[in-house]
Amino acid sequence: MISSNSPTSNSPIYLDHAATTRCDPKVVEAMLPYFTEMFGNAGSRNHQFGWQAEDGIEIAREHAAKLIGAQAKEVIFTSGSTESNNLAIKGAAEIYARAAAGQTGRGHIVTAAHEHKAVLDPIRRLMREGFDATFIQPPADGVITAEMIKAALRPDTILVSIMWANNELGTINEVPQIGRLCHEKEIIFHTDATQWVGKMPTNVEADQIDLLSWSGHKMYGPKGVGGLYVRRRKPRVRLEALQDGGGQERGMRSGTQNVSGIVGFGKACELCFNEMESEGKRLLAMRNRLETELKKRIEVTVVNGHPTKRLPNISNISFGFVEGESLMMGVREIACSSGSACTSASLEPSYVLKSLGIGDDLAHSSLRLSLGRWTTEAEIDSAIVMIETAVNHLRRLSPLYDLHKEGVDLSKIVWQAH
């Protein structure tokens, strides 16, 4: 699988799978006929072109449902997790609101401060429209537990939205327990499972989930297509549509379906279902070796987030006294991300790392390395050496490292911030 499909050897080592993944060639192959021979509109009920498109979509829906332990009818296709999250959160809030639009006190929503912006921002919009929300501050290990949710619930809580695994840290929240709690209290439970689904076993029945968002391009499918699971029984969850039109996707998502994209999404779900177990073990072994080696070779190296309650493919590491963007510049042969301010337009370090109470200095010093289907042992070996070399180069330049070596406590220095 690796040799013929892997990118050319002179391209950088891709360790940014939490951002997006390469489309599996089998996915592309499955999609291609739906651009040409089978180009029909799935809404055309009276001819072969329409039937072919509809068949393609329904097979994809079966694969998508199987991956998450749902019934096919419970999966609707969207443009990706951002849309799925918006539809789930705004659509549920509108239906389960306790007061009419234009009023205040419409209901309370519980989420966490280190959720993705595609969850936080829809909730912030709802707050401007009469809803209340609680943003739970995560503990230092980043894991949200059912106890924390329980403490945040109010009599008027209508919705809990907690991601399954965090996109920057890979940390895993207590989803089945949170699901059980919400069902006991008859509160709708949504989970943004973008980083989770396809990598970890998922069963919306056993895990007691009402709404679940995921995306094709995080699991070797195409960009611009995703899924939203909407529970149909016990309880039957209703959503107010965000866009109106032809009534596709059970009326919850009008618009001509992206047939080729959906077919690719279904194929990606099928491949993940089959390869998840072996792939997970392989990724975990490589990720652990990466972390062990870096910690062994480089002093003041901290792995952020819970040590074990983490996805097998994500590593978020801070290298003390070294700024993240300069570190990325030193490892230009590795494609990865940093929580450093300088990589964002805002010049603020990662709000996710900050929410864990990690000092701003260590937040600025972080790299996120995320492995995937075509990551090789050799690439991990090279990455370890490249990172070690770059950290050493930068520490030679770092005034903070000098102070550290002189035994000065950096937290006690009064800096002249500018």
Next chain:
Amino acid sequence: MAYSNKVIEHYENPRNVGAFGTSKEVAARKDIGIGIVGAPECGDVMQLQIKVSEEGIIEDAKFKCFGCGSAIASSSLATEWIKGKTVDEALTIRNTQIVEELSLPPVKIHCSVLAEDSIRSAIEDWKKKSGASPASTSPTPVTQHA
């Protein structure tokens, strides 16, 4: 973001990296001015040390920098530019010149500002320690007669 070749060159081969001793040693020396600007929380700390002659000429300069590639390049460039200059001449260096030389994009202008601040801060420190009044640092005889 793509870096200019000059930024990459300074990043890979930074000029005048180092210090004139431990923080205690340099603090005691009257001929050395130290400027430390920025804060770890902001993702940038620049440390500039200048060794100044009795005539007010910057004989040597050393830097250390915790920051992005543009911050490293800005401070490396600053040491190159101030070496051999009088303190007054060094004070005329503006961040805009650094921006131009390194082709820094707008989002990196603060790196050049930090470099300018570190020069001012180091010179102020030297003046304080050496007891030089602002007047005595006017252009040295050498430059006046040149």
